[in-house]
Amino acid sequence: GENVGLHLPTLSVQEGDNSIINCAYSNSASDYFIWYKQESGKGPQFIIDIRSNMDKRQGQRVTVLLNKTVKHLSLQIAATQPGDSAVYFCAETSNAGGTSYGKLTFGQGTILTVHP
Amino acid sequence: DAGVTQSPTHLIKTRGQQVTLRCSPISGHKSVSWYQQVLGQGPQFIFQYYEKEERGRGNFPDRFSARQFPNYSSELNVNALLLGDSALYLCASSSAGGDSPLHFGNGTRLTVT
Numbered sequence: 062g063e064n065v066g067l068h069l070p071t072l073s074v075q076e077g078d079n080s081i082i083n084c085a086y087s088n089s090a091s092d093y094f095i096w097y098k099q100e101s102g103k104g105p106q107f108i109i110d111i112r113s114n115m116d117k118r119q120g121q122r123v124t125v126l127l128n129k130t131v132k133h134l135s136l137q138i139a140a141t142q143p144g145d146s147a148v149y150f151c152a153e154t155s156n157a158g159g160t161s162y163g164k165l166t167f168g169q170g171t172i173l174t175v176h177p
Numbered sequence: 178d179a180g181v182t183q184s185p186t187h188l189i190k191t192r193g194q195q196v197t198l199r200c201s202p203i204s205g206h207k208s209v210s211w212y213q214q215v216l217g218q219g220p221q222f223i224f225q226y227y228e229k230e231e232r233g234r235g236n237f238p239d240r241f242s243a244r245q246f247p248n249y250s251s252e253l254n255v256n257a258l259l260l261g262d263s264a265l266y267l268c269a270s271s272s273a274g275g276d277s278p279l280h281f282g283n284g285t286r287l288t289v290t
Contacts, residue, residue: 069217095278104181104267104281105220150219163210163271164233165279167219 071172080138082171084151091153096136098147146175181282183268189288198253198285202270209251212267263289
């Protein structure tokens with residue numbers, strides 16, 4: 062079936078650096094994308110979302126970029142801090158079948174490690 | 178405000194037993210979704226309920242069932258447990274208006290021995 066792909070990469074950065082986490086998706090019907098952060102022993106925590114009618118969206122220290130042409134999503138974290146260390150997942154969804162975006166398809170995640 | 182709450186936090190069961198996991202959504206949220214997360218992987222969709230009706234079902238066997246109550250809380254039931262059912266079970270809620278993301282609880286860690 063369709064899936065969102067992260068190949069379980071790891072990313073190590075120094076505190077203060079900018080981090081970029083990438084994600085490829087394959088379902089052309091997806092119209093809503095979300096980034097989650099998951100710390101050990103906790104559930105996924107919402108970071109930022111973007112709809113398919115946008116290319117870029119900014120939050121506090123985070124920016125999400127969407128390239129629909131190549132089905133690519135990225136999360137940029139500015140001035141990365143040790144507290145940003147976690148597994149990051151992208152997820153995609155659509156309002157197919159009346160699920161009203163309640164069915165997310167997740168990638169496998171990227172492990173971000175921030176060194177002080 | 179309280180987030181999504183799940184109980185219990187940890188559970189150990191034996192193969193063949195049955196388990197019930199519980200979830201209370203964020204106040205005002207009418208949609209509840211359940212996910213299974215195996216160690217080292219992303220969450221996999223199991224069910225979505227909205228206004229007590231099943232709105233979606235993932236690729237899980239009939240041993241998995243769920244329901245939603247009038248107060249929008251939900252239960253996930255798994256019968257005839259297998260070792261492979263060991264996972265973190267996550268509940269998420271949303272306003273189901275199509276304009277808000279899913280918010281997850283911290284899950285129930287189920288271990289089947």
